[in-house]
Amino acid sequence: MPAITASKAEKQKFTKADFQSNQEVRWCPGCGDYAILTGALQVFAGLGIPRENFVMVSGIGCSSRFPYYVNTYGFHTIHGRAPAVATGVKLANPELQVWVITGDGDGMSIGGNHLMHALRRNLDIKILMFNNRIYGLTKGQYSPTSEYGKVTKSTPFGSVDQPVNPVSFALASEATFVARTADIYLPHLQSVLNRAAEHKGVAFIEILQNCVIFNDGAFKDVTERSIRDDENVLLEDGKPMIFGKGRKKGLRLKGLSVESVELGQDGVTEKDLLVHDQRAEDQTLAYMLSRLDHPTVMGIFRDVTRPSFERRAHEQVQNAKERYGEGDLLDLIRGKETWTIK
Amino acid sequence: MQKPLAPGVQERKRLEHVTVRFAGDSGDGVQITGDQFTNTTAIAGNDLATLPDYPAEIRAPAGTLPGVSGFQIQFAATDIYTPGDQPDVLVAFNPAALKVHVNDLVQNGVLIVDTKKFDKINMAKAGYATNPLEDSSLSNYRLFSEPITDMTMRSLQGLESVSAREKERCKNFFALGMAYWIFNRDLGPSLRWIQDKFKKSPGIAEACQTALKAGYNYCDMTDAFQAVAYEIPAAPTKPGLYRNISGNQALATGLVAASVRSGLKLFYGAYPITPASDILHELAKHKNFGVITFQAEDEIAAMAAVVGAAFSGALSVAGTAGPGLALKSEAMSLAIMTELPVVVIDVQRGGPSTGLPTKTEQADLLFAMYGRHGESPVAILAPATPAENFLFAIEACRLAVRHMTPVILLSDGYLANGSEPWRIPELSELPEMKTEFAHANGKEFMPYARDEKTLSRPWAVPGTPGLEHRIGGLESRELTGDVSYDPHNHERMCVLRAAKVARIAEDIPPLEVMGDEDAEVLVIGWGSTYGAIRSACRRVQEAGRKVAQAHLRYLNPLPRNTEQVLKRYKKVICPEINLGQLSHLLRGRFLVDVIPLNKMQGSPFTGREVLEGIEAVMEGRPVRQPGSDRPFLTTSNYSEG
Numbered sequence: 001m002p003a004i005t006a007s008k009a010e011k012q013k014f015t016k017a018d019f020q021s022n023q024e025v026r027w028c029p030g031c032g033d034y035a036i037l038t039g040a041l042q043v044f045a046g047l048g049i050p051r052e053n054f055v056m057v058s059g060i061g062c063s064s065r066f067p068y069y070v071n072t073y074g075f076h077t078i079h080g081r082a083p084a085v086a087t088g089v090k091l092a093n094p095e096l097q098v099w100v101i102t103g104d105g106d107g108m109s110i111g112g113n114h115l116m117h118a119l120r121r122n123l124d125i126k127i128l129m130f131n132n133r134i135y136g137l138t139k140g141q142y143s144p145t146s147e148y149g150k151v152t153k154s155t156p157f158g159s160v161d162q163p164v165n166p167v168s169f170a171l172a173s174e175a176t177f178v179a180r181t182a183d184i185y186l187p188h189l190q191s192v193l194n195r196a197a198e199h200k201g202v203a204f205i206e207i208l209q210n211c212v213i214f215n216d217g218a219f220k221d222v223t224e225r226s227i228r229d230d231e232n233v234l235l236e237d238g239k240p241m242i243f244g245k246g247r248k249k250g251l252r253l254k255g256l257s258v259e260s261v262e263l264g265q266d267g268v269t270e271k272d273l274l275v276h277d278q279r280a281e282d283q284t285l286a287y288m289l290s291r292l293d294h295p296t297v298m299g300i301f302r303d304v305t306r307p308s309f310e311r312r313a314h315e316q317v318q319n320a321k322e323r324y325g326e327g328d329l330l331d332l333i334r335g336k337e338t339w340t341i342k
Numbered sequence: 343m344q345k346p347l348a349p350g351v352q353e354r355k356r357l358e359h360v361t362v363r364f365a366g367d368s369g370d371g372v373q374i375t376g377d378q379f380t381n382t383t384a385i386a387g388n389d390l391a392t393l394p395d396y397p398a399e400i401r402a403p404a405g406t407l408p409g410v411s412g413f414q415i416q417f418a419a420t421d422i423y424t425p426g427d428q429p430d431v432l433v434a435f436n437p438a439a440l441k442v443h444v445n446d447l448v449q450n451g452v453l454i455v456d457t458k459k460f461d462k463i464n465m466a467k468a469g470y471a472t473n474p475l476e477d478s479s480l481s482n483y484r485l486f487s488e489p490i491t492d493m494t495m496r497s498l499q500g501l502e503s504v505s506a507r508e509k510e511r512c513k514n515f516f517a518l519g520m521a522y523w524i525f526n527r528d529l530g531p532s533l534r535w536i537q538d539k540f541k542k543s544p545g546i547a548e549a550c551q552t553a554l555k556a557g558y559n560y561c562d563m564t565d566a567f568q569a570v571a572y573e574i575p576a577a578p579t580k581p582g583l584y585r586n587i588s589g590n591q592a593l594a595t596g597l598v599a600a601s602v603r604s605g606l607k608l609f610y611g612a613y614p615i616t617p618a619s620d621i622l623h624e625l626a627k628h629k630n631f632g633v634i635t636f637q638a639e640d641e642i643a644a645m646a647a648v649v650g651a652a653f654s655g656a657l658s659v660a661g662t663a664g665p666g667l668a669l670k671s672e673a674m675s676l677a678i679m680t681e682l683p684v685v686v687i688d689v690q691r692g693g694p695s696t697g698l699p700t701k702t703e704q705a706d707l708l709f710a711m712y713g714r715h716g717e718s719p720v721a722i723l724a725p726a727t728p729a730e731n732f733l734f735a736i737e738a739c740r741l742a743v744r745h746m747t748p749v750i751l752l753s754d755g756y757l758a759n760g761s762e763p764w765r766i767p768e769l770s771e772l773p774e775m776k777t778e779f780a781h782a783n784g785k786e787f788m789p790y791a792r793d794e795k796t797l798s799r800p801w802a803v804p805g806t807p808g809l810e811h812r813i814g815g816l817e818s819r820e821l822t823g824d825v826s827y828d829p830h831n832h833e834r835m836c837v838l839r840a841a842k843v844a845r846i847a848e849d850i851p852p853l854e855v856m857g858d859e860d861a862e863v864l865v866i867g868w869g870s871t872y873g874a875i876r877s878a879c880r881r882v883q884e885a886g887r888k889v890a891q892a893h894l895r896y897l898n899p900l901p902r903n904t905e906q907v908l909k910r911y912k913k914v915i916c917p918e919i920n921l922g923q924l925s926h927l928l929r930g931r932f933l934v935d936v937i938p939l940n941k942m943q944g945s946p947f948t949g950r951e952v953l954e955g956i957e958a959v960m961e962g963r964p965v966r967q968p969g970s971d972r973p974f975l976t977t978s979n980y981s982e983g
């Protein structure tokens with residue numbers, strides 16, 4: 001395979017247009033995916049990496065049409081298997097920038113197993129999960145992130161499933177970079193994607209996304225402008241967890257749970273609040289934060305460094321070559337015991 | 343090659359061919375004994391074929407009939423094709439092994455039994471009411487009741503560093519030493535193997551070596567064994583450098599060879615499954631060839647990763663067995679749709695479902711042909727002997743890359759674990775494998791443009807400037823590869839994908855006919871039945887009758903002349919370890935009234951079973967069920983048995 005030579009020193013200049021494919025975008029008008037695409041294209045262009053070194057890998061679902069709209073290499077694969085396909089792409093050529101685009105059904109349901117293993121291996125790929133809490137492409141069945149009691153075509157009397165929390169799942173799966181953002185928070189989304197791109201290892205980003213047709217207002221209790229300030233805690237590394245209109249609220253540890261408190265009430269000061277540490281080795285606190293729903297915690301939960309899977313795999317190859325010398329085919333074919341017939 | 347007569351032996355009886363079977367508990371080291379005996383026999387220059395046969399449980403309940411592990415080898419001074427119909431020599435380590443195998447032993451055959459386990463409990467487990475070594479039930483055999491375990495313990499008495507339990511476990515080497523004496527073998531290769539195997543535990547190495555020598559010396563000093571001192575001269579064979587090789591070893595080695603010859607990095611994706619895991623184990627050792635092995639979270643992920651690696655430009659191979667192939671069919675369809683080169687190895691085992699995981703079967707042929715949704719053709723190859731796996735691994739890779747298609751290689755448990763002597767080829771004898779990735783040429787890139795000759799599309803790998811493109815499971819427009827729901831485009835693409843695979847027929851050799859061209863009967867087979875069919879046909883000819891044999895190593899597409907060959911004969915018989923899958927394909931494709939000869943007993947055909955089938959057809963008698971006097975079992979007469 002071709003060697004990729006672009007060095008970081010000569011970071012090239014690209015524009016969003018360089019990364020835009022000639023395909024007509026076919027999401028429904030008003031879909032949250034448009035904003036994510038726009039944001040991502042700008043991020044890709046800003047990374048200074050030639051587009052031939054990118055591979056977009058997706059599964060099945062609305063979100064998984066994403067690769068068609070990006071003018072890089074792209075692979076629209078099969079339902080749930082994008083992390084597995086991406087594993088092959090990346091292992092075979094570790095120089096490639098591999099981005100996986102998946103959804104809540106594709107990633108958390110049919111592909112839950114592959115997602116877990118890609119995360120725990122710390123394969124250096126970036127996984128964007130568009131979470132709209134519904135199956136859109138199959139026209140509106142409940143998904144693994146749909147709330148309990150959700151009435152959909154396949155659950156006319158309400159869903160009886162307990163939903164899964166993608167960020168909690170990723171943290172429990174030993175992911176080294178875990179974040180949450182939303183389709184309508186474009187600058188935040190872009191800063192998270194940039195940080196994910198810089199991360200050497202697996203990055204998992206849950207993107208809260210609206211489905212105007214089958215689940216309109218999927219996250220309006222989190223992201224609607226009027227309530228946003230009180231319903232979101234934006235994590236900032238090294239800073240106390242303050243939120244709310246006028247920044248009067250904060251998060252505090254109480255026993256084995258996290259509680260929301262009013263600053264100034266009952267003698268609560270900034271000093272009582274939790275201070276975010278993205279690099280904490282132990283993900284317990286990050287996990288507790290991921291569980292909160294009023295308010296919902298947004299931002300980078302975790303960003304720690306561990307050698308990546310493909311690097312370890314290729315180091316073994318390199319070590320074997322150094323230790324035993326480059327493989328000699330004739331030696332291998334001959335094996336240990338031979339005899340000669342004259 | 344043969345060493346001089348052991349002292350005290352006046353004359354060894356020369357034999358043309360011998361079949362030996364070792365049997366014991368699954369923890370008795372029977373497979374190691376068999377492997378060592380095979381290796382030494384190969385080095386002595388005999389032709390040979392082996393049949394390991396072990397239970398699915400790692401340590402099945404000790405002393406029970408289902409826990410018996412066996413290893414059979416036939417070796418000869420002439421060419422042979424099967425592990426032998428019936429053993430001439432049986433070595434049994436316990437009552438259960440005796441019970442399971444003694445009825446197969448030829449009349450007057452040599453029966454060596456370790457007396458240690460013939461106590462009440464173990465005899466009861468095997469269903470013996472009285473001690474068969476002491477009643478007259480074994481009078482048809484030349485019985486050697488020997489205290490093998492006790493003698494092993496005594497020979498190791500002085501060894502302080504080895505526990506009693508470890509000493510006891512050396513009994514298989516004592517028995518191996520006995521077998522070496524009987525067949526006048528050099529102890530050198532096994533002594534060296536033990537040294538290497540246990541280099542980190544010198545005590546164990548010494549114990550094994552001492553037991554081996556003690557077994558040999560025991561026979562040498564015991565007069566009774568003079569009567570069973572044999573000599574099997576080396577088989578005349580093509581000059582060259584030889585080794586012994588098993589099917590799975592040959593497959594793994596062939597894959598590395600394909601990687602080296604093509605200059606492509608080998609990517610092997612797998613999930614542990616019997617009997618294919620040894621390919622993964624073998625390849626994982628060869629990282630200094632740049633091999634990447636990926637043990638995935640499941641069969642699906644293994645296949646999906648292999649498809650991804652193929653997109654990235656690696657020589658991408660997945661290995662599995664029946665149930666795994668089922669799980670792989672989804673991602674294989676993706677490789678068909680995106681026209682990426684992947685090789686999928688299916689080491690067939692008894693099915694359906696978990697079936698008989700350690701036993702052989704050929705019942706995945708139709709699944710390989712048709713076991714995917716949609717119109718989804720793939721190329722299918724099947725080596726005929728363990729060593730052929732080497733060249734067919736290379737051939738599968740060559741066809742996949744040249745024709746940009748998935749290729750299934752059908753091996754089976756018998757081929758995978760069986761071994762044979764193999765003349766080591768020179769590198770110059772290996773097939774060429776030129777591969778070229780696409781490069782930008784200034785024109786608009788068409789990922790689904792086709793090579794005029796092969797109809798394959800270009801292999802454009804990520805990292806190549808100017809060739810950025812998208813592929814996927816949705817139907818692609820011809821040339822551009824854009825998503826297309828146009829009905830006529832879909833029809834055309836389905837036909838193109840099928841035609842591409844069909845054109846492989848131009849790239850493979852014609853079907854060869856062995857034996858009598860002017861015979862009335864043709865025996866056609868595929869895969870591991872080759873040896874049994876060859877041996878049966880030879881016996882037919884020795885009896886003065888005419889018979890022709892053809893063996894399909896390419897199942898899809900079939901060789902160009904297949905129809906012509908089939909229609910040249912009045913009768914066509916097709917022996918298979920399934921209920922008639924190739925018969926079905928050939929009947930459907932060529933309207934030839936193929937007579938099926940089938941067996942579904944988890945074991946390969948013996949030469950005799952095929953011979954009886956051929957004779958029945960020649961004489962107009964009904965075909966019998968192998969191994970019984972009942973009529974051949976079919977779906978309509980199953981209740982009569």
